[in-house]
Amino acid sequence: NAGVTQTPKFRILKIGQSMTLQCTQDMNHNYMYWYRQDPGMGLKLIYYSVGAGITDKGEVPNGYNVSRSTTEDFPLRLELAAPSQTSVYFCASRQHRVVYGYTFGSGTRLTVV
Template identity: 90%
Template sequence: NAGVTQTPKFRILKIGQSMTLQCTQDMNHNYMYWYRQDPGMGLKLIYYSVGAGITDKGEVPNGYNVSRSTTEDFPLRLELAAPSQTSVYFCASKINRGNTEAFFGQGTRLTVV
């Protein structure tokens, strides 16, 4: 049981480039999330999804897009990378029950230069 898998683990992008951060989970969780963690800060929610075909904005969605075509996958797209998007990105998933925990991937460290 792999849990939540994120790829890549590290990436360096040039300003203006685009890329997709991949996230997949094998626990059949309905809920999936993307958070970013800036240096010295806690995690902030970018986007989340409550099921296939349904996504919604979090606290810091600008500059990102997501899609959820399957239960397993929740990719995060950066269209025009900016230095302000240098961060560590975490994907998480959770089943649809209030008293259960979220499971996190190991994060993607992204540097935009």
């Protein structure tokens, strides 16, 4: 009963490097989301998916890419990391009905230097 699992928990990247943040859920949720949280701020939506093979941009998608080949996995790709991407990244998923709420992963703290 793992819920939403994110890896890694921490990462330091150099400017220009690339990496993939992994997100896996075992609840058979169709809806999955990637948010970023800048220091002292609320969460902002990067990308989301309504099911395998279907993804769409959120509020702040620039510099990121996603894919959804399975129901369980929703990785977030950072290409050419920039200091502005220093943030905490959260993956979340939910059931079909919004009322049941969202399950969040424990976050990935990313620092770009």
